[in-house]
Amino acid sequence: MISTDISKANEILLKNELVAIPTETVYGLAGNAFSDIAIKKIFELKKRPFYNPLIVHLKAASSIFDVASEIPESAFILAEKFWPGPLTMVLNKQDHISDLISAGKKTVAVRVPKHPLTLALLDQLDFPLAAPSANPFGSISPTSAAHVFNYFGEEIEVILDGGECEKGLESTIIGFENTHPILYRHGSISLEEIEKITGKLSIRTNNDSSPNSPGMLSRHYAPMTDTYLTNDVSALLNFFEGKKIGLLLLKKTIQDNQIDCQEILSKSGDYTEAAKNLYAAMHRLDQNKLDVIIAERLPDEGLGKTINDKLERATKKV
Numbered sequence: 001m002i003s004t005d006i007s008k009a010n011e012i013l014l015k016n017e018l019v020a021i022p023t024e025t026v027y028g029l030a031g032n033a034f035s036d037i038a039i040k041k042i043f044e045l046k047k048r049p050f051y052n053p054l055i056v057h058l059k060a061a062s063s064i065f066d067v068a069s070e071i072p073e074s075a076f077i078l079a080e081k082f083w084p085g086p087l088t089m090v091l092n093k094q095d096h097i098s099d100l101i102s103a104g105k106k107t108v109a110v111r112v113p114k115h116p117l118t119l120a121l122l123d124q125l126d127f128p129l130a131a132p133s134a135n136p137f138g139s140i141s142p143t144s145a146a147h148v149f150n151y152f153g154e155e156i157e158v159i160l161d162g163g164e165c166e167k168g169l170e171s172t173i174i175g176f177e178n179t180h181p182i183l184y185r186h187g188s189i190s191l192e193e194i195e196k197i198t199g200k201l202s203i204r205t206n207n208d209s210s211p212n213s214p215g216m217l218s219r220h221y222a223p224m225t226d227t228y229l230t231n232d233v234s235a236l237l238n239f240f241e242g243k244k245i246g247l248l249l250l251k252k253t254i255q256d257n258q259i260d261c262q263e264i265l266s267k268s269g270d271y272t273e274a275a276k277n278l279y280a281a282m283h284r285l286d287q288n289k290l291d292v293i294i295a296e297r298l299p300d301e302g303l304g305k306t307i308n309d310k311l312e313r314a315t316k317k318v
Contacts (some may be wrong), residue, residue: 001158001159002036002145002146002149002159002161003159003160004160004161004162005048005090005158005160005315006117006121006160007124007247008158009064009160009202010125010159013030013032013125014032014128014156014224015125016031016032016037016038016041017157018030018045018156019029019031019144019156019157019158019159020148020152020158020159020160021057021113021115021160021162022112022115022117022118022130022141022142022145022160022161023057023113023162023165024085024086024114024115024163024165024166024167024188025113025164025165025167025168025169025188025197026134026141026142026144026168026279027105027133027134027144027145027148027159027171028055028057028118028133029042029133029134029148029156029193030129030131031055031129031131031133032129032198033078033098033101033127033129034096034098034127034128038061038130039054039100039101039130039299040100042054042130042132043100045152045155046132046135046136047051047136047137047155048136048137050077050100050103050105051103051111051209051211052103052137052211052214052217053078053102053105053108053211053214053288054101054131055088055110055171055213056097056101056108056110056111056128056130057110057111057118057122057128058110058111058112058113058122058128059115059122059125059128060112061079061080061084061112062253063128064110066094066128066244067094067097067128068092068108069092069094069095070097071091071095072176072196073179074176074198075089075091075168078174078181078194078198078222079120079263080137081114081304083112084112084113084114085112085114086111086171086172086186086189087111087170087174087175087189087194088109088173088185089111089174089176089178089215089280090108090175090184090212091105091107091108091110092104092107093105101106101130101143103210105302107175109173109210109214114166115162115166115289116162124196132214133170133305134147134159135151138207138219138220138221138222139151139221139222139223140222140279140314141204142279143164143165143168143279144163144164144165144280145161145162147279147283148253153304158314165276167188167276167281168188168275168276168277168280169187169188169273169278169306169307169310170185170187170214170215171185171187171188171305172186172187172188172191172194173187173193173213173214173288174183174198175212177202179231180202181194181201181205182202183203183205184204184205184211184212184213184215185213185215186205186305186306187206187215188303190305191203191300196204206218215278217313218312220313221279221282221314222314223282223286223288225231225285225290225291226291226293227248227292227293227295227311228291228293229312229314229315230294230296231296231297233247233254234254236248236274236294237258240291240292240294243257243258243260243292244252244260244289244290244291244292245260245290245292246259246261246262246293246294247259247263247293247294248258248284248293248294248295249262249265250264250269250270250296250298251264251266251269252264257280260288260290261285261288263277263282263285265277267283270285270297271303271304271307272303274303274304275278275303275307278307278310279301282314289295295314295315
């Protein structure tokens with residue numbers, strides 16, 4: 001059921017069941033972060049491997065002490081700047097935080113989401129919410145309640161409808177080693193914005209065997225349709241002659257009779273607008289029964305770098 005009834009969502013969560021929640025990044029599949037019963041249901045419904053940790057969503061920055069310990073000073077500076085908002089930090093966890101959430105690690109990923117409906121829900125609860133994206137593992141992330149319903153239907157009793165996600169891309173994830181900040185996942189806050197606060201970051205965004213955070217796997221965010229990323233869309237079109245082709249482009253359409261459909265992320269070439277539109281455009285292309293989707297690589301700067309990272313994980317090599 002798609003609804004705005006947070007009281008009903010509260011009731012379901014208290015029974016260790018799951019609800020879908022809107023955030024400014026993508027929709028999340030949420031359960032009681034202090035309940036192993038609820039946490040297991042998240043993994044099972046998503047078909048998510050247990051070695052891939054979850055993010056804990058807090059009602060306020062002050063709640064960080066309920067889940068994390070030995071917090072470096074730079075984490076407080078980042079929280080003051082970006083919370084509530086699309087920044088996740090991987091911190092040493094309190095002993096009572098389940099190893100299921102952390103994939104057996106001594107750390108926990110935490111953030112304060114910036115969406116009024118979800119913050120109102122969290123304010124009613126006595127526990128934070130563990131909430132990965134509300135999609136089957138590896139699929140395109142959902143940026144609307146309809147995307148979530150298309151994936152799970154009535155398997156989720158309540159999908160809180162908070163409209164289209166403002167950012168449209170996952171949170172940026174920062175970890176710490178010897179108090180030095182490290183980028184674990186490109187996200188809605190660009191690398192350049194983070195480095196204005198932290199100085200130069202180390203970058204470790206790939207780990208297929210034991211990821212420190214969500215979003216580090218090499219295959220992720222993927223349409224069902226075979227998808228390819230390229231600097232030269234016109235050249236790659238010739239490679240798939242005779243196929244039903246869809247294009248994912250930044251700002252300009254391409255005139256070619258063999259193209260079945262095209263999605264433009266931002267007519268003005270604005271990366272923030274492109275980021276917001278990315279997953280919705282991928283969903284639409286994936287529903288068109290295409291043989292191939294060809295995506296245009298963006299300039300590798302700002303949120304263009306984040307969009308490229310998502311597309312690289314979603315696409316095949318020619």
